[in-house]
Amino acid sequence: MSARNILVINCGSSSIKFALVNEAQATFPLQGLAERLGSPEAVLHWQLGDEKQSLEIPGAAHLAALEQLLPLAQEAAGGKIDGIGHRVVHGGEHFTGSCLITDEVLAAIRANAQLAPLHNPANLIGIDAAFALFAELPQVAVFDTAFHQTMPEHAYRYAVPEFLYKEHNVRRYGFHGTSHHFVSKRAAEMTNLPVEDSCWLTAHLGNGCSTCAVVNGESRDTSMGMTPLEGLVMGTRSGDVDPNLHSYLHRTLGWSLEQIDRMLNHDSGLKGLSGLSNDMRTLYEARISGHPGAMLAFEVFCYRLAKSLAGMACALPKLDGLIFTGGIGENSSAVRSRTLEHLKLFNFKLDEQANARCTRGVGGEIQAAGSPRVLVVPTNEERQIALDTLALLDV
Structure with missing residues (x-):
């Protein structure tokens, strides 16, 4: 055929x-x-x-x-x-x-x-x-959400009255599922580990960002929630904020729900923190030049990413490696390096030359000797969608 x-x-x-x-x-x-x-x-x-x-x-x-x-x-x-x-x-x-x-x-x-x-x-x-x-x-x-349907109830339920879940579907769903699925499977192939006996922390970092804990090829937890706004700092999205921020802004500034929603989704994240751009490439150059907003945005992004990865580790019985992917994850050696500096308890150590080499579609292991695995794995959501389609054509 x-x-x-x-x-x-x-x-x-x-x-x-x-x-x-x-x-x-x-x-x-x-x-x-x-x-x-x-x-x-x-x-x-x-x-x-x-x-x-x-x-x-x-x-x-x-x-x-x-x-x-x-x-x-x-x-x-x-x-x-x-x-x-x-x-x-x-x-x-x-x-x-x-x-x-x-x-x-x-x-x-x-x-x-x-x-x-x-x-x-x-x-x-x-x-x-x-x-x-x-x-x-x-x-x-x-x-995008299907891969995360293997999360246990204690990972996907919010601590709100049950009727909101039962009658109105209020729960955590997660997104970027095709990417987390593809790169965790690819990492197992790259390291000669069976997918069904491998455990990964994955970080999909682009204009939208999320982390995931993948156990034996299945999602056990992820940072995005009911919508793609929850979790990490992103290009223009705030990620996690105090839920009472909405009522505070309404009381003090008179903002409508629509105004608050727009601000959190379109005017926040790297763009809001830096006052300059939602593009990490622009912010990296500005940071080197000493731009205060760019320096702050970079630091908050990496710290919040490290916090999320550390939290995701609660869902893993073991750790076979940490995976970076997405436009930022695949191309920013500085983000990878700074994030791992915040994860000292995991004893991650980078091979700086290998880290610098991984850009523009080049993947591979970037850890130094004695460190847990750290991989850059270029994502390919289109191929994963095609593989899923082909699998159904074969049924």
């Missing part, structure tokens, strides 16, 4: 990230981004092999962008696409794994939209558009 091709689609409210994944090829034959959809500046960027191109598609919405994508994907796939994998952010308690999309699945994704109002509706737009264009192809939903 010839190697199969899966088109992976990740829809945001005004964007589509996409990749064609061939099960026999290490690199993607086609990948790209449609952005600013619905605006006069809508544009489609793609890379076919080594060739990069762009096409302006003024005013195009998701369906129109996918109509432009189809011939590109078909050409790159040699005329044969075998299935489509969709990233869906929130599966609630309905979904403990990826699944073929049916009318019932679509209804459940819509029902969970109240738990992820910025994400699930956008994911549904992409699914509806893909079905309009590829009605004959099997399509699979891969949920």
